[in-house]
Amino acid sequence: MRGLLSAVTFLPAAGALALLFVPRRRAGALRAGALAVALATLALSLPLFFGFDGEAADYQFEELRRWMPTLGIAYHVGIDGISLLLVLLTTFLAPLVLVSAWHAIEDRVKEFVLTMLILETGMVGVFVSLDLFLFYVFWEAMLIPMYFVIGVWGGANRIYAAVKFVLYTMAGSVLMLVAILALYVQHGAATGAYTFDLPVLARWVIDPGLGQNLMFLAFALAFAIKVPLFPFHTWLPDAHVEAPTAGSVILAAVLLKMGTYGFLRFCLPLFPDASLLFGPAVSVLAVIGVVYGAWVSTVQADIKKLVAYSSVSHLGFVMLGIFTLNQQGLVGGVIQMINHGLSTGALFLMVGMLYERRHTRLIEEFGGLWKTVPAFSALFLVVSLSSLGLPGLNGFVGEFLILVGAFQTSPWLAAVATTGVIFAAVYMLWMYQRVIFGEVTREENRRLPDLTPREWAVLVPVVVFIVWIGVYPVAFTGKTEATIEALIVQVQSKASVR
């Protein structure tokens, strides 16, 4: 269906424009309106999933419109098996996040819902763009709403975290802009066709050498900061911890994926030789991130910080999977991107629920919650187990595939990475034990209310997918396998052309 992808992309922004005219004192109407827009976007995006042909490796739902023909810039969007899942993850989480913030955000509700809707358009836009200029526009534009979410509705140290977030990401992405321009010029000089069109550029076989390596590094730096790959992760704990729950969920579940997605969509097909050259180095950094993130998580006193550092570890797995450049590793990497979005998103949501009740996130302030809030504790258990990769839940599928892939290419790295799975069990279960089990040590914890219907409504959909992917992953991996096969073939064949 033509135009569907654009509709999914721009419906949230259009909704934000409409909500601009709702007076700010009518907070309830604003919340409900934003939720309605997000749900409508989700409904619109479902035909993308069901109409997507998993057997085909081509871009689907493609739209190509003239924009600035003199420069070779077009409005070109489309999705393949990788971006499909990420688009759906985004549209799926957006309504949940809005519901989760129903009472958590009381201040400047209008600005909040507008920002969240604009952010959704930016995120979907990043995943569907097939023109480098269009992609860069979404990539940079999306920074600003996230900056506001952290800086306006964040915690005590929010301004520092917000500014750090923006400066870090901008420093990386401006170099990518130069690389995009350089690629455009080189392609134009070599073929005579000056274009920013990704499929056209990806078909072109670029000469190996310094030029390609530098362009790869410029792209990779932008993406590595976003992932974040060790040692570019230092913005992440600040941003995640200071952001409000809604912001942390979006940041962890979707924004980090833009980095890994960028490697898949741009670095591998555009710069195959450089990808093979730097692949081992990236894999080593990824494994360092896996282990380091897990260790640092273990010693955190703040649950939110623990979850934040666990993202460094999980995203290390994803990067390891991507740079195996084999079928299992890549499929595992893609599915792990979704898994991390679901389970870490859910963890942030539940930490937020604890915080709303107690206004603290320190592990030592809790204990014995099983007795006072059993339903919360049970769901928290499922989500924690999913995060640490228990077989039968989603996390296991991704990590298993990644490690299978990695063992084929570099057994030693895979072996070290496997310890990350063990440490994940250590930090998650130890945290869970201290928060949920044992005796109730604080009087305040005795009177905690259990999950409200609104909170059930937020968590149940996530848990359904956590179990679904764990039990029957083929429903999702089936959509990506053809795409990934084609990607591998493309990288190998382009890199071997001399």
Added chain:
Amino acid sequence: MPPLAVPPVALGPLLPTLVVLAAAGLVLLLDLLPPRESKAHLAAVALAGVVGALLAAVWRWGRPGRAFHDMVVLDDFALYVHVVVCYAAALVLLLSTDYLRRAGSESGEYYALVLFATAGMMMLASAGDLIVVFLGLELMSLSLYVLAGLFKRELASGEASMKYFLLGAFASSFMLYGIALVYGATGATNLDRIAAASAGRAHDPLFMLGLGLLLVGFGFKISAVPFHMWVPDVYQGAPTTIAALIATGSKAAAFAALIRVLVVAMRGAQPDWTVLFWALAAVTMTVGNVVAIAQSNVKRMLAYSSVAHAGYMLVGLVAGGAPGTGAVLFYLLAYTFTTAGAFGVLTLCRRAGEEAVEVDDYAGLGARHPALAAALALFLLSLIGIPPLAGFAGKFYLFGAAVRTGYVGLAVIGVLNSALAAYYYLRVVVYMYMREPEGAGAVWAPSFAGGLALAIALVGVVLLGVIPAPFADLAQAAVAPLLR
């Protein structure tokens, strides 16, 4: 008795400038007549003059003409700059009325001087002769010297005027000396004839010294480092509307004249200035941005930011050719809307009866006046270069031209500077949205004309950001004939 022979005078190529000058004369005349209390009608006449010139410039598009023995050249390049200058002047005039009334400095001379300055800028853009360059420059500068000192009772305003005048006079004399040396070397002041006379004389010391001195004069007007020392004090002390005019219109006009001298007069000699401009661009961007970080006064911050933006535009001159020079022209347009808008918000914010100029005056503005704060935020984001706003499109063309001609290193310095600049622009956003004011913060001083100016600037910033190509293509087409 034989009839008096009147030499044919083609006034057509002067039409846009003449419209502005006629309006200036009319303003001076009307100022002598009642009503004497309100000056709003003078502002309306001045605005009508500028808009008329704008329409005349658009009407003349595509029909180049020359007049006064090639001293005035009205080609598409000049017309493009005319449009930029007229927009700058129109926005400044719209912002001025209520601003001046609140400051208690409303006067007829103000509007006349703004028009004279505008006419000077337009002469600069269409100058085909070094004498006209100098005339335009002086007409513009002398008007601006007076305007900078408009607030007679304020020490800072007097200081700004004095400093601008002294340093400006220095720059003018450098330029005049340069013109004299070039005339001595080539026997001409006309740009085309200089080009013909200097062919193959890239190493003639007299000629090169003359051009070098000319560049010093231009460097002062475009506020390139190391000729930028006047910028912060003048912007801070001058009325905010005049700071906006200096930042946009006078910079655009000086860049236009610089481009014409560089491209046309040096066509014959073809000296290799690339290294010089490369260094000038890199230093200007970096110094402007680094020093801007330390500013707590928003006007000073915008002053250093305007230095940095001059550096970005110099990148386009280094790249050269139609893409590079065209990118400079387009950037001038994008930058004019953005900067006039940012200064415009400043003119509409007052704290405790004073102009709000310190960054902490803006604390909590986002909650008090959401629309005004959102407008300033958008202008600042455009100055950073966040897509899809005009500033991004401008930088995209500039750095694209640099990469295309092989100056990747300069493009890297440029984009890193943009990231650096994000810090100080966002600090204002931090104050507006993320901090609570201590005491009463700045509030909106209602002004219909000012609001209209902001709306026009906002439309420009968004439009040039979303569909820059038509305007940038026009700019490239306008510079193409110069390059032949």
